[in-house]
Amino acid sequence: MGVPEPSPSRPLRRRRLLRYGAALIVSCALAGYLVVRFGPDARQARTGCEVVAADGERDPYFFDAEQAVNAATIAAVGTSRGMPERAVTIALATALQESGLRNLDYGDRDSVGLFQQRPSQGWGTVAQIMDPVYSARKFYQRLDKVDHYASLPLTVAAQKVQRSAFPDAYAQHEPDASLLAAALTGRAKAALTCESTVPDGAGDPSAVRAALVRDFGRTVLPGAPEARKKAAPAAATTTPAPVAGTLAGAPARARTVVVPVAASRGTKEPDARRRGWELAQWAVAHASVLHIAEVSYAGREWRASGTGHTWREAA
Structure with missing residues (x-):
């Protein structure tokens, strides 16, 4: 019984995988994103939020x-x-x-x-x-x-x-x-959390987009030319990871809103990562009215249910 020789296509497949992997890494480095997801699990009444000091030397503020x-x-x-x-x-x-x-x-x-x-x-x-x-x-x-x-x-x-x-x-x-x-403003990361989940009812991705435009302006949305111009150079130095969030009860294909993370307009610090945390904690603060079930950014995630309502390492 002969021993089969290694397939000549394996090195080729390996090289392709390496190229694809490198392309993915480069893509992630070029832009960070806010992603808002809407899941069916968030069905309890929301009771409150808190913000904590980064140094732990002040009492939290409850609201x-x-x-x-x-x-x-x-x-x-x-x-x-x-x-x-x-x-x-x-x-x-x-x-x-x-x-x-x-x-x-x-x-x-x-x-x-x-x-x-x-x-x-x-x-x-x-x-x-x-x-x-x-x-x-x-x-x-x-x-x-x-x-x-x-x-x-x-x-x-x-x-x-x-x-x-x-x-x-x-x-x-x-x-x-x-x-x-x-x-x-995003300077303190993962500092704002909400204690309980959003009420019954389906989340609407268009409502999230409308609220983002209302508060931040049109350039916050995907495809906005100014946002794209600002996201790429800022992310080239800070390489922010994606932000994610989920809407309660929305159809599976419409559960996620993705928003480019660009540095704030006119600020002296062109830090896209800070901007990402600003957007992420804005989403958590609006979870009750927009029926957001999950938000994640830079390897951390907040869920309206199942994680104790705190920011944790993303799975």
Whole structure:
């Protein structure tokens, strides 16, 4: 009985596999992605979220789903305008004091919204102010006109925008606002988590895309020319891994939303990995309203069920 000789095609197949593997590695290095997945397992009521300090030296800040959505929107509007983390901290502390991060349809005299802005004082109509994106944008527009606001005490910077009768009250919220800003601008990775799962009902990928555009602008979506231009050079140095998330109850072929990760517009640090964590934690904060069941980025993942609702190493 003869011994069969090795097939001459095996070295060829091996070389092809190596080429394909190299191509995959290069592709992964060229761009990072946010992927939002929607799964059928997320069916419990959501009870709350928390954000922790990277150094563990501060107490966590606990807040509910409504506050998480509003905080993430305020942060996204700021970074999409190229505002620094300090500006986001000032905005979040102001909203914590004025409304408790809730979009109120009432307030002192004619004040409404997250920042309790007054139509009679030129902030816009009631309908405009009740739009969190609009009200956050107006806050940042006025803050940006304050000279050297980033180096001012938070109470002074906030008061120059708000003209409050109780300006010192903003200071009490600075520690919590700082924690939120570090997570929601992506500087603190895997710092924001939510305790329980999203409610019953199917997730809609188009709703996630619409919410991303609403908060971050159109260039955040796949195929946006500016996003593609910014993602490739940033990722060439940071090589961010994909971000993933899942929508509850969506059809199997429509369960995933993929978003290119590009550095924030106008910021001094072109760090696509930081941008990826900003997008990932924005998705976790919006999990309750968008029915997101899973989010992953840079080898870490958050699931609405089955992982204790914390960020863990991806399988």
